[in-house]
Amino acid sequence: MTEPRFESIPAVREGLRKVDYLADEGIAGIVYLADRLQKPILVEGPAGTGKTQLAKSVAEMIGARLIRLQCYEGLDEAKALYEWNYKKQLLRIQATGDGDSWSEVEDDLFSDDFLLERPLLEAIRAEDPVVLLIDEVDRVEVETEALLLEILSDYQVSIPELGTVQAKQIPLVFLTSNNTRELSEALKRRCLFLHVDYPDMEREKEIVLTKVPDITENLADQVARIVRSLRQLELKKSPSVSETLDWANTLMLLGIEQVDAETASGTANILLKYQSDIAKAVREFAADKQGMKQFAPGPK
Amino acid sequence: MSDTATPAADGDAIAGEPLLDLLNGFIAELREAGLPVSLTENLDAMAAIRHIPLEDREAFKYALAATLVKNNAHWRSFETVFEVYFSLRGAKYGLDEEGLESELDDLLDDERDGPGEGGSGSDGQGGGQALTPEELQQLLFQAMMKGDSSLMRAIARQAVKRFAGMEPGRPVGGTYYLYRTLRNLDLDNLLERMMQAQREQAAADGQEMTPLEERLEQDELEHRINELKQEIEAEIRRRLVADRGVEAMAKTLRKPLPEDVDFMHASREEMVGLRKALIPLTRRLAVRLARKRRHNRRGPLDFRRTVRASLSYGGVPAEPKFRHPRPHKPEIFVIADISGSVAAFARFTLMLVYAISGQFSKVRSFVFIDGIDEVTSYFEGVEDVTEAVHRVNTEADVVWVDGHSDYGHAFEVFHNKWGKEIGPKTTVIILGDARNNYHASQSWVIKEMQHKARHVYWLNPEPKSYWDTGDSIVGDYGAHCDGVYECRNLRQLEKFVETLT
Numbered sequence: 170m171t172e173p174r175f176e177s178i179p180a181v182r183e184g185l186r187k188v189d190y191l192a193d194e195g196i197a198g199i200v201y202l203a204d205r206l207q208k209p210i211l212v213e214g215p216a217g218t219g220k221t222q223l224a225k226s227v228a229e230m231i232g233a234r235l236i237r238l239q240c241y242e243g244l245d246e247a248k249a250l251y252e253w254n255y256k257k258q259l260l261r262i263q264a265t266g267d268g269d270s271w272s273e274v275e276d277d278l279f280s281d282d283f284l285l286e287r288p289l290l291e292a293i294r295a296e297d298p299v300v301l302l303i304d305e306v307d308r309v310e311v312e313t314e315a316l317l318l319e320i321l322s323d324y325q326v327s328i329p330e331l332g333t334v335q336a337k338q339i340p341l342v343f344l345t346s347n348n349t350r351e352l353s354e355a356l357k358r359r360c361l362f363l364h365v366d367y368p369d370m371e372r373e374k375e376i377v378l379t380k381v382p383d384i385t386e387n388l389a390d391q392v393a394r395i396v397r398s399l400r401q402l403e404l405k406k407s408p409s410v411s412e413t414l415d416w417a418n419t420l421m422l423l424g425i426e427q428v429d430a431e432t433a434s435g436t437a438n439i440l441l442k443y444q445s446d447i448a449k450a451v452r453e454f455a456a457d458k459q460g461m462k463q464f465a466p467g468p469k
Numbered sequence: 470m471s472d473t474a475t476p477a478a479d480g481d482a483i484a485g486e487p488l489l490d491l492l493n494g495f496i497a498e499l500r501e502a503g504l505p506v507s508l509t510e511n512l513d514a515m516a517a518i519r520h521i522p523l524e525d526r527e528a529f530k531y532a533l534a535a536t537l538v539k540n541n542a543h544w545r546s547f548e549t550v551f552e553v554y555f556s557l558r559g560a561k562y563g564l565d566e567e568g569l570e571s572e573l574d575d576l577l578d579d580e581r582d583g584p585g586e587g588g589s590g591s592d593g594q595g596g597g598q599a600l601t602p603e604e605l606q607q608l609l610f611q612a613m614m615k616g617d618s619s620l621m622r623a624i625a626r627q628a629v630k631r632f633a634g635m636e637p638g639r640p641v642g643g644t645y646y647l648y649r650t651l652r653n654l655d656l657d658n659l660l661e662r663m664m665q666a667q668r669e670q671a672a673a674d675g676q677e678m679t680p681l682e683e684r685l686e687q688d689e690l691e692h693r694i695n696e697l698k699q700e701i702e703a704e705i706r707r708r709l710v711a712d713r714g715v716e717a718m719a720k721t722l723r724k725p726l727p728e729d730v731d732f733m734h735a736s737r738e739e740m741v742g743l744r745k746a747l748i749p750l751t752r753r754l755a756v757r758l759a760r761k762r763r764h765n766r767r768g769p770l771d772f773r774r775t776v777r778a779s780l781s782y783g784g785v786p787a788e789p790k791f792r793h794p795r796p797h798k799p800e801i802f803v804i805a806d807i808s809g810s811v812a813a814f815a816r817f818t819l820m821l822v823y824a825i826s827g828q829f830s831k832v833r834s835f836v837f838i839d840g841i842d843e844v845t846s847y848f849e850g851v852e853d854v855t856e857a858v859h860r861v862n863t864e865a866d867v868v869w870v871d872g873h874s875d876y877g878h879a880f881e882v883f884h885n886k887w888g889k890e891i892g893p894k895t896t897v898i899i900l901g902d903a904r905n906n907y908h909a910s911q912s913w914v915i916k917e918m919q920h921k922a923r924h925v926y927w928l929n930p931e932p933k934s935y936w937d938t939g940d941s942i943v944g945d946y947g948a949h950c951d952g953v954y955e956c957r958n959l960r961q962l963e964k965f966v967e968t969l970t
Contacts, residue, residue, distance in 0.1 A: 177522075178521075178525070178528055194527045194528065194531065195527075195531045195534075198521075198527070198528045198531040198532060198535075199531060199532075199535045201520075202517050202520060202521070202532055202535060205517075205520040206513065206516055206517060206520070208513070210535075211539075213541060214541075242760070348541075348749060348753070349752060349753055349756045350753055350756060350757060351753070354505075354507075357539040358507055358509055358510060358539075360539075361513075361517075361535040361536060362534070362535055362536075362538060362539045362540075363535060364541040364544065370692075391685070394685045394688070394689065395681075395685060397688065397692075398684065398685055398688045401688065403744075403855055428681070429679055429681060430679060430680060430681040433681060445856075453684070454680075454681055454684075455680065
C-alpha cells in the first residue's frame with residue numbers, strides 16, 4: 170500500500186546525517202526495517218541519548234509532520250485518542266427545531282463535526298505524511314498501554330459510534346521509554362526494539378563537531394575523551410549526550426581551547442548532576458601520576 | 470544496493486544451509502538461553518531479513534536483534550549466540566588460512582610503505598608465519614599506538630593461530646586458549662610500554678603530559694587493548710565452532726541472564742554485570758513502589774467532609790469523600806552475614822535496600838560474622854551507596870573469635886545491645902545461609918524478635934535443596950520467622966523487596 174520511504178540502509182544513514190543526526194549502523198538499520206515491515210519502533214535507553222531527537226530527525230528527513238503524544242500518569246482515551254465535543258453536542262440539541270426528528274439529531278451528534286481529534290487519531294487520519302512520536306511510554310500505567318495496541322498493530326482506531334477508522338497511510342511510529350518499568354509483552358511484541366546507548370567516542374566527537382558551532386577538532390576530541398572516561402566511573406548518573414553538548418558549548422563560551430584538570434573540575438557541574446559524582450570526577454581529574462600507577466595494571 | 474537482497478538468494482548466501490533451518494536453530498538456542506522469543510517475533514525476524522542484504526553482517530545482526538530481543542539486558546546473550554551461529558557463515562568470515570597469511574602480508578606491506586614508520590625487520594618473505602614473536606610484538610605495538618583496527622584484527626588472528634595451541638577435539642574451554650594467547654602477548658606490559666612511548670613523545674614535543682592528559686591517554690589505550698582482547702576471543706570462538714560444531718559450542722557458552730545469575734557463584738565478570746543491572750532495577754523498583762503508594766489512596770469514608778460536600782447538592786451526599794490513609798512506612802532492620810561465601814549477597818541486598826530507603830521511615834543495618842556491629846552511620850548522608858558498602862566490608866568490627874560465622878553469638882549480642890529498639894513498626898530482615906559451624910543456634914533471639922517486631926523475614930542465598938544440610942540450621946531459625954525466602958538472584962531479591970512495602 171504505502172511506498173517504501175527509504176532506498177537502503179546507507180541511504181537512511183546519509184539522510185539522517187543531512188539533518189544533523191549521526192546514526193550508527195543499528196539505528197539506521199532499524200529505521201529502514203521499520204519502514205519496510207511497517208512496524209513501530211520502541212526506542213529505549215538512558216536519558217539524554219537522543220531518543221526523541223531520532224523521531225524528530227526522521228520526520229525532518231522525510232519531510233513529514235511530527236505528531237507527538239507525551240505520555241504521563243493518568244493519560245486516558247480522551248487525551249490520547251479522541252473525545253466527543255459534548256459542549257457542541259449540547260448546543261446542537263438545543264438548537265434543534267421541531268422539524269428535526271430525534272434520529273436525525275442522533276445521527277448528526279455522533280458525526281465527524283463533533284469529534285475532537287487527539288494525537289493518535291490525528292496521526293491515523295492524516296492525509297499528509299506524518300511521523301507519530303509516543304514519548305515516554307513507560308510513564309503510563311500498564312492498563313493504559315492497551316489503548317495503544319490497536320493502533321500499533323493494525324493502524325486503526327475503533328470508535329463505537331463511528332466504526333473503525335483505518336489509516337490512510339501507514340505512519341512511521343516511534344515510542345520512547347526510559348525504562349522506569351517493564352513494558353508489557355503485548356506492546357513489546359508489536360514493536361521493533363532499539364536500544365540507544367551512549368555513543369562511542371568517535372561518534373560522540375562527531376556529534377559535538379556537528380552540533381557545536383565553531384568548535385575545534387582538538388577540543389571536541391578532548392571533550393569526547395573526558396566524557397568517555399567519566400562514563401567508565403561508577404557514577405549515580407553518567408553524563409548524557411545532551412550534557413556533553415552543554416559542556417562543549419560552555420567551554421566555547423568561556424573561550425577555552427585546551428581542557429586541563431582545573432577547567433574540567435571547575436565546569437564538572439554541567440556534566441554531572443550529583444554532588445558525590447562531581448566530587449568523584451574532580452578526584453579523578455586531579456589524580457597525580459602516583460595515584461595513576463596504583464590503578465594501572467603494572468607488569469606482573 | 471545489492472542483488473542478494475532478494476529472498477531467492479538466501480539459500481546460497483549462508484554457506485549452503487537453508488536459511489529457515491538455520492534461523493530456527495538459532496531461535497531455539499535463544500530460548501534455551503532464557504530469552505522469551507514468541508512465535509510472532511519469530512515470524513517478524515523472518516520477514517525482517519528478507520529486506521536486509523545478507524552479506525551485510527551488521528545489518529543482519531541488528532535486524533535479528535530488533536525483532537527478537539526486547540530487553541537490553543538480554544543483548545549479551547543474544548550476541549554470544551549470534552557469534553556462535555553466524556561466525557563461520559559468509560565468505561568473508563570463514564576460516565581461511567591462506568587468506569589470513571596474505572591479509573597480514575598485505576597489511577605489512579602497507580605498513581612498510583607508510584611514511585616514517587619503520588618496518589618490523591622482516592624482509593617480507595613468507596608473511597606472518599615468518600615473523601618472529603618479537604616482531605609480532607613490535608607490530609602489535611605499532612598497530613595499537615596508531616589504533617589501526619584492521620591490522621589489529623589481523624594480528625589477533627595470527628596470535629591465536631600461533632599461541633593458543635588449539636588442537637582439534639581437545640576438551641578444554643575457550644578460556645584456556647584465551648589465557649594462553651594473552652600470556653604470550655603480554656598485554657599488561659604492552660600498556661606500560663605504550664604509556665611510556667606516549668610520555669616520551671610528549672616530552673619530545675617539549676611539553677610534559679598533565680595528569681589529566683595522561684589519564685585520558687591511558688583510557689584510550691586500555692580501550693584499544695580491550696578491543697584486541699575481544700578480537701582474540703572472537704577468533705578463538707570461531708575456531709572452536711569450526712572444530713566442535715554450532716550446537717555444542719552454543720551449549721558451552723550459554724550464560725545465565727544477569728537477573729538469573731547466582732549471587733554465590735558469580736564470576737568477577739558476572740559481578741560487574743550484576744552491579745550494572747542493579748542500578749536500573751532500583752530505579753524501577755522505586756518508581757513502582759512510589760506509584761503503588763499513590764494509588765492506594767482510598768481510605769475509609771470521611772463523614773464530615775462528605776456532609777460538607779453534600780450541601781452543594783441540597784443535602785444529597787452525591788459525592789462521597791474519603792480519608793487519605795496515612796501511608797504505612799515500615800522501619801527496616803537489616804541484619805546481614807558478611808562472611809566470605811554470602812558477602813556478595815549481603816552487599817547487593819544492602820545496596821538495594823538503601824537505594825530505595827526513601828520508601829521506608831528508617832533503615833538500620835547490622836553486619837556480623839561472629840561478632841556484630843551496627844553500620845547504619847556509614848550510610849547516613851552518603852549519596853554513594855557503593856562506597857558505603859565498601860566501607861562496611863572493610864571497616865566494620867565483625868570478628869569476635871576466629872572470623873567464622875557464628876549466628877548464635879551474633880544474635881545474642883544483638884539482643885543484648887539493640888534488642889530493645891525493635892518495636893511494632895519494625896520489619897527485621899536477616900540475610901545469611903545459616904551455616905553456623907555447629908555453634909549453638911540461640912534461636913530464642915529470633916523468637917523474641919518475632920514477638921516484638923511487625924515481621925521477621927529470613928533471606929537465604931542458598932538453593933532450597935541445600936537448606937538444613939550439613940551445618941545449615943535455617944530450619945531452626947525459620948520456625949520463628951514470618952517467612953524464609955530463597956534469594957539466589959536479582960529476580961528473587963527484587964520480588965521480595967517489592968512485597969516489603
